[in-house]
Amino acid sequence: MSIRERARSTGAQITQGRNTRSAPGSPVSADAGAMRTYRSWIAAGVLLLVLPHVPGLDSNFGRSLLSQMGIAAVFALSYSLLLGQTGLLSFGHAVYFGLGAYAAIHLMRAINGGLPLPLPLVPLAGAAGGLAVGLLFGAVTTRRAGVVFTLISLGVGELVFAAMRMLQGFSGGEEGVTANRSRGPHLFGLDFASQLQVYYLIVFWALVAAALMHFFIRTPVGRMCNAVRDNPERAEFIGYSAQRVRFTVFAAAAMFAGLAGGLHAVNYEIVAAEAVGAARSGAVLLMVCIGGASHFVGAILGAITITWLQVSLSDYTAAWQLYLGLFFMAIVLFAPGGLAGLVMMHAPLLRRAAFPDLLRAYAVASMPAVAMLAGAVMLLEINYRLSTQPEAGTRITLLRVSLDAATPWPWLAAALLLVGGFLAFRRTWPGVAAAWQRATGEASAGGAR
Amino acid sequence: MSAPMPGVPALQLADVHKSFGATRIIRGISLAIATGERHAIIGPNGAGKSTLFNLISGRFAPTRGSIRLNGEEIGGRAPYRTSRRGLARSFQVTNIFPRMSVHENIRCSALWALGYRYNFWRSIDRLRDADERADEILARIRMTDRRDTLAGVLTYAEQRALEIGITIAGDAQVILLDEPTAGMSRSETEATVELIRTVTQGKTLVMVEHDMSVVFDLADRISVLVYGEVIATDAPDRVRASAAVQAAYLGTQPDA
Amino acid sequence: MLELVTFSLLNGVVYGLLLFMLSSGLTLIWSMMGVLNFAHASMFMLGAYFSYQLGLAIGFWPALVIAPLLVGAVGAAIERYGLRHVHRQGHVGEILFTFGLAYLIAELVIMVWGRNPIENRVPATIDFPAFALFGTRYPFYKVLMMAISVGMFVFLYLAFKRTRVGLVIQAALTHPQMVSALGHDVPRVFVLVFAAGSALAALAGVIGGFALLTEPNMAAALGPIVFVVVVVGGLGSIPGALVASMLIGIIQTFAVALDHSLLDLLRVLGIPLARTSPFYEVCAIKIAQAAPIIPYLLLVLMLILRPKGLMGTRET
Secondary structure, three states, X not given: OOHHHHHHHHHHHHHHHHHHHHOOOOOOOHHHHHHHHHHHHHHHHHHXXXXXXXXXXXXXXXXXXXXXXXXXXXXXXXXXXXXXXXXXXXXXXXXXXXXXXXXXXXXXXXXXXOOOOOHHHHHHHHXXXXXXXXXXXXXXXXXXXXXXXXXXXXXXXXXHHHHHHHOHHHHOOOOOEEOOOOOOOOHHHOOOOOHHHHHHHHHHHHHHHHHHHHHHHOOHHHHHHHHHHHOHHHHHHOOOOHHHHHHHHHHHHHHHHHHHHHHHHHHHOEEOHHHHOHHHHHHHHHHHHHHOOOOHHHHHHHHHHHHHHHHHHHHHOOOHHHHHHHHHHHHHHHOOOHHHHHHHHHHHHOOOOOHHHHHHHHHHHHHHHHHHHHHHHHHHHHHHHHHHOHHHOOEEEEOOEXXXXXXXXXXXXXXXXXXXXXXXXXXXXXXXXXXXXXXXXXXXXXXXX | OOOOOOOOOOEEEEEEEEEEOOEEEEEEEEEEEOOOOEEEXXXXXXXXXXXXXXXXXXXXXXXXXXXXXXXXXOOOOOHHHHHHOOEEEOOOOOOOOOOOEHHHHHHHHHHOOOOOOOOOOOXXXXXXXXXXXXXXXXXXXXXXHHOOOEHHHOOHXXXXXXXXXXXXXXXXXXXXXXXXXXXXOHHHHHHHHHHHHHHOOOOEEEEEOOOHHHHHHHOOEEEEEEOOEEEEEEOHHHHHHOHHHHHHHOOOOOOO | OHHHHHHHHHHHHHHHHHHHHHHHHHHHHHHHHOOOOOOHHHHHHHHXXXXXXXXXXXXXXXXXXXXXXXXXXXXXXXXXHOHHHOHHHHHHHHHHHHHHHHHHHHHHHHHHHOOOOOOOOOOHHHOOEEEEEOOEEEEHHHHHHHHHHHHHHHHHHHHXXXXXXXXXXXXXXXXXXXXXXXXXXXXHHHHHHHHXXXXXXXXXXXXXXXXXXXXXXXHHHHHHHHHHHHXXXXXXXXXXXXXXXXXXXXXXXXXXXXXXXXXHHHHHOOOOOOOOOXXXXXXXXXXXXXXXXXXXXXXXXXXXXXXXXXXXXXXX
């Protein structure tokens, strides 16, 4: 095993051990754990209430971004039920999001037409729509797990997308269906015309959904999802039909995805065929993988990160999708537990004496890493600009530095940074590994049971 | 759960055959194991012992013949159905849930028997009976101190103990153990034998074993399986003395 | 009518053989390594782009040979330096890796060649009519496509049945663990298979690049259909891939030519359907419109009813 792998597995052992020790399962810490959990939820709730008033986020743009993140978080959490908890990799989860969105937008149209239903209840229609379709499709798609499930989800996703494009009456095709969220009965004077009110509605439903999903994971069927993920055969030998367990979690995941779709309909007031499309299914996959599939927080983290990248990175560079792809590959290759996994790996080490050493080792390693990345970014940006905008000429401005791509200098500089940075970066790895050993060695001596 | 009936054997195999394509692995086995009996199945490698277990527990369906648990037909039924009827089995190659803690492994194994089914409205942490049952089993397999360790990082012997713990967690009345002491040292084997003796008290036990000392220590009766057929079923002493059995083994077994 | 049928059949066969060229490599990779290679169609795309670029420099026929070899080398590198480290994460990790790779390759292609379709025109050396049927001329390059596909099938057949490596690969197609247990250097065979599969896909891309539009999205458009072919044909079976490719190729080509819908059928049966009926829209869909989704219908049905596929030797 390489040093990196050893460090990773040691870290994982410690992490997992610590987590389960403090999990509300052991009799001693049950109450302590419950208190900690309630405190986290309350803290999160307060934070979410305050966020849209924080300077920087108190604009329409900021609140809109926060709303998007909320919707993405619910969607990602629902996907994490499938992938992280039950090991089911789906390439068509947007089907339930999109069909829930369609259910909601049609309900909104009915409200616009006179149906006396207040807007805050509309996302429930999304959830109901997602659940109904999830029960329908889930009955056949969960018969098998693994690669077969993945392929069926791909096929169903393509079928539904094509159907939405063809059934223009229901879906409005590529242009979509619109509605007005402000036209209808106003409870307590809330007309939901402002983004702030919509944000709070999203936060409400997001917290409800997250709490329910968090609870679901701790129920008997939620525990059996983990069992079916780890060893579906053995799960059968302890009395559970693996297929039935998969079906149950699939229906739940579809319901929450539909809820997210309902929130999407309320937020944008338009739903088009892309809501069930492969791009959206791929996006939620990216979010959960990058955030970390096995951890509850991972999905949320991934949703926030990817939404932010999608919105802001595209302002800086036309190659943002390429960077996203590279980021994803890096996670899959080097940090399969995602960002949350990385954080969890370090959490038990925070109070160790050797932790500052570890930070120092990271700092040393980060310098050549930054140089390497700078070189790569230079190459990618120059190339991207040259091939996608050939008419703009060969003068390119990167970070306010003007370069002429026709001369060899930018290319040489980039190559030097890339190669030199990589070689120097490699030299720092043993140092990081040693620091890691020191940090984890202390942890297992001092803190473990 | 099916209940033991007086006069009806806990497990009855009647002319069971199993072929994989053209290869006949089990060639007509008939066996009756009484309630509360401890029955060992021995035989040379390749005799079909694991296949037999797989047939009984539902992993494979018999090509022909019937398998009855307390009088009810279980041959060819899905493993989860047979498990719900009160038959549990352990595996020769450790078959646990590696990313869950030891406590969780056992707690999940107890869920169905405790009646929780596909419950999604109660938090498992509030289920006192599941918790207590898991702790009780942990104590019996002497792994209380490893309660919250991830099953995947346990030592081999600990995993074998957990394997037994998972098997007995559902309070099954008929227990199948597939080579429970495989790969263990002398002292580990003795501890495991004691464990098996206590946890299968009052239950029906069917055991596949290679270690003859274990077999003669625990078993009330022994069946000898050779090339898919049972060539002898009898009390340990008589089996040991049987010429046919000795011929089948060609004296390769260590004395007890 | 006969003209329509003949040309549809011809085009269907050409399309089917193109699908076979693509799916044979994927069947190899998937059956042997258990890897659902989402980046397989990306190799097809690279073949098209590489041959275009090379063709500009050294002409079509050398490019036809060199481009697949280049892509094969890329495939070998991917397996050796990328995929190999992901095997231990299980099938989910492998799928995610190839999925990300497909995405990445598409972006890299955009970076080098831009977003728009490139002028990948049929080179002059093969741009002439092969024969004339019903007064319409059938282009030679399509005949070349057929010839290359058939040649590929023959090559694979001979390579498997007559060579030692072929024997090992054949065995590994259905019993990979056993082959490893017998002492064969399975990792090296993996690299070989991945490289060969990628090269085959690239060869398909060289020719297919003319028949289809050469643009960065071509992998995403064709990729899922290739999975359908492999699943329908069955795991571990090259002949199955051929049968499934031809089936899907011909059905889709015919479907695109059919301008009828359920509504027409109902009309013939004398059952009128009002415009206001909720079913009207569904029944009004013409077969030609629904043609692109026929493969996915087949995929879902096959996976539900017979996961082994038509001629598969084992389940996934």
